[in-house]
Amino acid sequence: MALGVEGESAREPPREGRWRTNPLIEEAFERLFGAIPETVARAPGRVNLIGEHTDYNQGFVLPAAIDRYIWFAGRRRAERRVRLRSLDFQDGVELDLDGLERDGQHPWSNYVCGVAKYFEEDRHRLPGADVVFGGDVPREAGLSSSAAVEVAAAAFWQSLAGLKLDAVYLVKLARRAENEFVGVPSGIMDQFISALGRQDHALLLDCRDLDYRHVPLRDDVKIVVCNSGVKRALAKSEYEVRVQQCREAVAQVSRAGREVKSLREVTLDDLVAARDRLSEVVMRRARHVVTENQRVLDAVKVLQEGDLNRFGQLMNASHESLRRDYEVSSKELDVLVEIALHQPGVLGARMTGAGFGGCTVNLVREDAAAAFVQAVQEGYRRTLGLTAETYIFRASTGALT
Numbered sequence: 181m182a183l184g185v186e187g188e189s190a191r192e193p194p195r196e197g198r199w200r201t202n203p204l205i206e207e208a209f210e211r212l213f214g215a216i217p218e219t220v221a222r223a224p225g226r227v228n229l230i231g232e233h234t235d236y237n238q239g240f241v242l243p244a245a246i247d248r249y250i251w252f253a254g255r256r257r258a259e260r261r262v263r264l265r266s267l268d269f270q271d272g273v274e275l276d277l278d279g280l281e282r283d284g285q286h287p288w289s290n291y292v293c294g295v296a297k298y299f300e301e302d303r304h305r306l307p308g309a310d311v312v313f314g315g316d317v318p319r320e321a322g323l324s325s326s327a328a329v330e331v332a333a334a335a336f337w338q339s340l341a342g343l344k345l346d347a348v349y350l351v352k353l354a355r356r357a358e359n360e361f362v363g364v365p366s367g368i369m370d371q372f373i374s375a376l377g378r379q380d381h382a383l384l385l386d387c388r389d390l391d392y393r394h395v396p397l398r399d400d401v402k403i404v405v406c407n408s409g410v411k412r413a414l415a416k417s418e419y420e421v422r423v424q425q426c427r428e429a430v431a432q433v434s435r436a437g438r439e440v441k442s443l444r445e446v447t448l449d450d451l452v453a454a455r456d457r458l459s460e461v462v463m464r465r466a467r468h469v470v471t472e473n474q475r476v477l478d479a480v481k482v483l484q485e486g487d488l489n490r491f492g493q494l495m496n497a498s499h500e501s502l503r504r505d506y507e508v509s510s511k512e513l514d515v516l517v518e519i520a521l522h523q524p525g526v527l528g529a530r531m532t533g534a535g536f537g538g539c540t541v542n543l544v545r546e547d548a549a550a551a552f553v554q555a556v557q558e559g560y561r562r563t564l565g566l567t568a569e570t571y572i573f574r575a576s577t578g579a580l581t
């Protein structure tokens with residue numbers, strides 16, 4: 181595990197195999213603080229190919245890091261204070277490293293402040309600093325811009341403080357910032373892939389043991405992401421409801437005689453055996469998770485065998501399960517998927533991320549990708565009168581890989 185620019189001037193050319201620093205973030209730092217930054221760090225957003233709402237159920241996920249990043253640039257200061265500027269929010273705050281607290285006035289700062297707080301709490305002392313951050317991960321689109329901020333912050337603080345910590349420890353620290361400091365009860369997928377993604381690979385993660393494996397992606401197939409443009413308004417409250425419903429299913433399956441800790445250990449037969457105890461809704465939620473875990477394992481198998489048609493079918497089945505059983509899709513996402521599935525060269529299409537808005541992910545043959553993008557945009561406009569931004573991502577390297 182090595183950080184991109186650890187210990188060297190951000191202005192030096194990258195050594196072989198390292199990423200290039202971003203002149204924009206360096207210039208911004210210079211403009212704001214009148215000096216050259218000592219350290220630059222970055223972390224990517226992510227797109228999940230399959231394995232949705234399984235991470236907090238100790239299940240399997242198959243995300244890829246995307247080639248959109250959050251960048252941090254900074255230098256040390258003598259006092260234990262942090263002057264923190266956000267380029268994207270055009271705003272700034274000052275943090276006291278001896279009194280890090282949640283800031284209701286500047287919610288954007290909590291992702292960075294939370295990460296700093298848990299470094300300090302774990303006795304990894306941070307230096308005061310001047311810091312600027314910003315990037316091009318689309319926000320509120322289900323592409324994990326917040327996890328990218330947290331992981332980039334972790335990479336940045338580690339570099340600035342001259343620490344060499346375990347990557348998975350930093351992933352957990354970043355997730356803690358999201359769960360405990362920001363207050364969103366998410367799983368570990370987003371921080372994990374942002375830290376440990378690999379170029380041109382997806383990552384199979386077992387969210388129970390945190391075992392992981394990179395799986396190569398073929399370059400004749402493109403990951404096309406379509407943004408419904410609908411902000412994920414219900415995402416937080418409905419996400420919490422889903423987490424609760426999954427817990428309820430675990431409790432009832434256990435009461436029915438099969439002691440389990442999570443839906444990861446549950447089979448469809450267990451659900452049938454416990455059916456008198458499960459409400460119709462909880463039954464469907466649990467069925468999504470159980471079948472989705474199996475789809476992830478099947479997807480990895482067929483990906484390795486080069487059977488991308490089958491991979492696409494599993495993506496489609498995932499969408500159906502999220503729509504009917506888990507009920508986290510939306511009209512806009514369903515329309516995007518429906519249009520996508522009628523296009524030539526498309527292998528599979530589904531909503532990605534928490535749902536209730538955000539994006540769809542599509543696997544499309546390279547030679548059909550340009551026409552696909554155009555057809556989806558036109559179809560979306562014609563059907564709903566809305567504009568869909570689209571992106572063709574290349575799977576990229578994580579912050580701590």
Ligand code: GLA
Pocket residue numbers: 228231232233234235236366367368369370533534535
């Ligand atoms: C959000 C959460 C993740 C995961 C997905 C759904 O992105 O942050 O932990 O639960 O939703 O798969």
